[in-house]
Amino acid sequence: MKRVLIVGATSAIATACARIWAAQGCEFFLVARNEEKLDQTRADLIARGAKSVTIHIMDANDFDAHPAMIDSCLTALHQIDISLIAHGTLPDQKVCEQDVNVALKEFANNGTSVIALLTLLANQFERQRCGTLAVISSVAGDRGRPSNYLYGAAKAAVSSFCEGLRARLFKVGVHLITIKPGFVDTPMTQGLPLPAALVAKPEQVAKSIVAGIERKTAVLYTPGFWALIMLIIRCVPQAVFKRLNL
Amino acid sequence: MSAPLFSWGLYPAAPQTAHGCTWKNEVPQQLDCLNSEFGSTLAYGNGRSYGDSCLADSDHVLHMRTLNRFIEVDWQRGVVTAEAGITLAEILAVAIPRGWFLPVTPGTQFATLGGAIATDVHGKNHHVRGTFGNHVRRLGLQRHDQDLLTCSPLETPEMFAATIAGLGLTGVIIWAEIQLIPIKSCQIDSSAVRFDNLADFFALSTELDHQHEYSVAWIDCLAKGAQAGRGVFFVGDHAEYGAQTVEERSKLFVPITPPISLINKLSLRTFNEAYWRVHPARQTHKRVNYEPFFYPLDRIDHWNRIYGRQGFQQYQCVIPQPVAEVAIRELLSVIAQSGQGSFLAVLKRCGEITSPGLLSFPIPGTSLALDFPQNKHLASLFARLDAIVHEAGGRLYPAKDAHMSGKDFRQAYPAWERLEALRDPSLMSRFWKRVTK
Numbered sequence: 001m002k003r004v005l006i007v008g009a010t011s012a013i014a015t016a017c018a019r020i021w022a023a024q025g026c027e028f029f030l031v032a033r034n035e036e037k038l039d040q041t042r043a044d045l046i047a048r049g050a051k052s053v054t055i056h057i058m059d060a061n062d063f064d065a066h067p068a069m070i071d072s073c074l075t076a077l078h079q080i081d082i083s084l085i086a087h088g089t090l091p092d093q094k095v096c097e098q099d100v101n102v103a104l105k106e107f108a109n110n111g112t113s114v115i116a117l118l119t120l121l122a123n124q125f126e127r128q129r130c131g132t133l134a135v136i137s138s139v140a141g142d143r144g145r146p147s148n149y150l151y152g153a154a155k156a157a158v159s160s161f162c163e164g165l166r167a168r169l170f171k172v173g174v175h176l177i178t179i180k181p182g183f184v185d186t187p188m189t190q191g192l193p194l195p196a197a198l199v200a201k202p203e204q205v206a207k208s209i210v211a212g213i214e215r216k217t218a219v220l221y222t223p224g225f226w227a228l229i230m231l232i233i234r235c236v237p238q239a240v241f242k243r244l245n246l
Numbered sequence: 247m248s249a250p251l252f253s254w255g256l257y258p259a260a261p262q263t264a265h266g267c268t269w270k271n272e273v274p275q276q277l278d279c280l281n282s283e284f285g286s287t288l289a290y291g292n293g294r295s296y297g298d299s300c301l302a303d304s305d306h307v308l309h310m311r312t313l314n315r316f317i318e319v320d321w322q323r324g325v326v327t328a329e330a331g332i333t334l335a336e337i338l339a340v341a342i343p344r345g346w347f348l349p350v351t352p353g354t355q356f357a358t359l360g361g362a363i364a365t366d367v368h369g370k371n372h373h374v375r376g377t378f379g380n381h382v383r384r385l386g387l388q389r390h391d392q393d394l395l396t397c398s399p400l401e402t403p404e405m406f407a408a409t410i411a412g413l414g415l416t417g418v419i420i421w422a423e424i425q426l427i428p429i430k431s432c433q434i435d436s437s438a439v440r441f442d443n444l445a446d447f448f449a450l451s452t453e454l455d456h457q458h459e460y461s462v463a464w465i466d467c468l469a470k471g472a473q474a475g476r477g478v479f480f481v482g483d484h485a486e487y488g489a490q491t492v493e494e495r496s497k498l499f500v501p502i503t504p505p506i507s508l509i510n511k512l513s514l515r516t517f518n519e520a521y522w523r524v525h526p527a528r529q530t531h532k533r534v535n536y537e538p539f540f541y542p543l544d545r546i547d548h549w550n551r552i553y554g555r556q557g558f559q560q561y562q563c564v565i566p567q568p569v570a571e572v573a574i575r576e577l578l579s580v581i582a583q584s585g586q587g588s589f590l591a592v593l594k595r596c597g598e599i600t601s602p603g604l605l606s607f608p609i610p611g612t613s614l615a616l617d618f619p620q621n622k623h624l625a626s627l628f629a630r631l632d633a634i635v636h637e638a639g640g641r642l643y644p645a646k647d648a649h650m651s652g653k654d655f656r657q658a659y660p661a662w663e664r665l666e667a668l669r670d671p672s673l674m675s676r677f678w679k680r681v682t683k
Contacts, residue, residue: 012268012312023339023340036269036271037269040269040270040315040317041315043315043316043317043318044315044316044317046316046319047316047317047318047319047326047328047340048316048340049340187266187268190266196249
């Protein structure tokens with residue numbers, strides 16, 4: 001059965017993915033900040049059929065803690081078949097515009113910490129010569145929009161990093177999938193005035209992520225219609241784009 | 247951000263604003279916030295109850311659906327502990343492959359565990375297993391400004407009894423521990439036979455109910471005269487052999503709500519006639535999967551939309567056994583005369599097993615349930631039906647109701663005052679306000 005590492009394991013999308021893998025009898029190494037939430041997630045996955053679940057408390061922004069986490073993960077799983085990087089926050093753009101510290105902190109949450117983790121994991125996967133790195137980026141990374149450009153910039157960094165890393169790892173039989181969800185009904189987006197028709201359930205997104213990993217998709221827009229929306233948005237010329245308040 | 251929530255009947259049209267909670271320890275704070283901001287709130291599960299019992303008086307609900315984790319499972323004893331927002335379908339998905347099944351299931355598997363307890367649902371096996379509440383071992387109840395309370399029949403009998411069928415008013419059900427029943431296969435040995443009139447239904451029920459785990463009848467609510475009360479009787483038992491797998495069924499869905507109801511006199515008469523005719527005159531056996539047997543309508547997503555924008559009401563009553571036949575004949579005759587009603591008309595004999603719930607609906611007798619598209623003539627029809635039910639000493643099901651009078655409710659459920667005394671003041675539903683104020 002597959003051995004799965006999830007960073008940001010208590011997030012809604014990660015949980016929904018983990019439940020699908022649990023039903024297949026996978027082994028898990030779950031990483032998140034909150035022990036109580038990790039405990040509850042572990043109990044749930046065990047009940048749903050997971051073969052084993054090890055939990056590890058870590059803040060992804062604590063870069064020095066990354067190597068020890070990966071060591072523990074390898075001790076528990078021996079090999080990583082799927083590594084899902086799912087942690088993140090949704091920054092308040094207005095605050096980021098006023099406070100450099102907040103802006104850089106949020107950039108680290110969503111960008112730098114992912115790059116740091118992927119750098120270490122890539123070397124592990126390169127040694128393994130198998131497995132899949134699944135990284136949750138965002139449609140927001142496709143274009144810097146005035147309402148959300150700090151988050152967008154962090155995700156753009158992740159997406160570009162992933163594109164290069166995918167090409168490097170492809171040569172050794174390792175796959176990397178960049179996942180770009182649109183609006184998803186999760187605690188992260190709670191209270192935002194999003195158009196209800198465009199908001200997907202985490203379960204629906206998880207299903208397509210799990211399928212995308214199986215199919216070795218390179219870049220996965222989920223739900224699929226976001227590929228079309230983002231294609232249109234990417235085509236909007238600067239002269240028009242700078243006048244919009246997207 | 248998320249779309250407004252409604253009850254399953256889409257009537258009354260009172261959109262509810264959802265306030266989510268993802269972790270169980272967030273509930274006290276959420277309760278606090280909602281209470282101070284809106285006066286009161288109500289836990290909302292997956293929106294499968296029909297009337298206004300799942301709608302908050304403040305129209306701001308605590309959306310429990312994301313509280314859907316398993317807490318502990320014991321496959322040796324078949325005991326499952328899970329958070330209240332988990333659906334019965336999610337429980338079945340893990341229980342069936344391990345040889346266990348829900349002891350009692352309503353006609354949809356998309357109800358939540360908390361909702362099943364708060365409305366004390368019953369199923370086709372009421373005559374042998376009682377209600378859902380009969381199988382709840384313990385539950386965790388969060389009351390405003392209090393610590394999480396563990397309720398069980400022995401430790402906290404009063405609060406436990408008030409919470410089973412308590413319409414979510416005694417506190418927010420956070421988790422529950424239930425006892426499952428062992429099965430050897432996910433298939434059902436079922437049989438169907440049609441009957442020509444109401445007397446035959448009662449004869450069949452007397453003959454077959456005690457031989458089978460499950461029994462229920464569909465009834466043609468438009469049939470008049472000699473055919474009045476004709477229908478199809480279904481019985482079933484868990485098969486002794488067969489697969490124990492849960493497969494994802496292909497689903498149909500109703501994409502939009504049509505402006506008017508698709509259920510009208512013509513479509514209904516045609517449908518009922520055809521449905522009655524396709525069923526055999528002699529008892530015929532068949533082995534079917536559990537899903538089409540228990541949850542035929544779950545196959546169609548949003549089937550509640552077929553009644554149009556006005557929505558619909560379900561009328562479900564239970565009539566005490568001694569007068570059941572007379573009263574149900576009268577009810578059916580009034581309904582057939584009105585020409586209203588729907589394809590979904592169900593007769594079911596309820597057994598003697600008492601639920602622990604104070605306000606549990608079933609009593610020994612016969613229950614009749616049918617849906618009516620909402621329209622302006624419905625009130626007068628319901629008034630006539632209510633009079634018959636009242637006269638017969640029967641009662642209506644609060645979880646399905648959007649119309650019963652406070653007087654009828656208080657008379658039919660004299661224990662309501664005990665529930666009111668134990669109600670968490672921060673919780674109030676539109677239903678409770680309507681029938682108690």
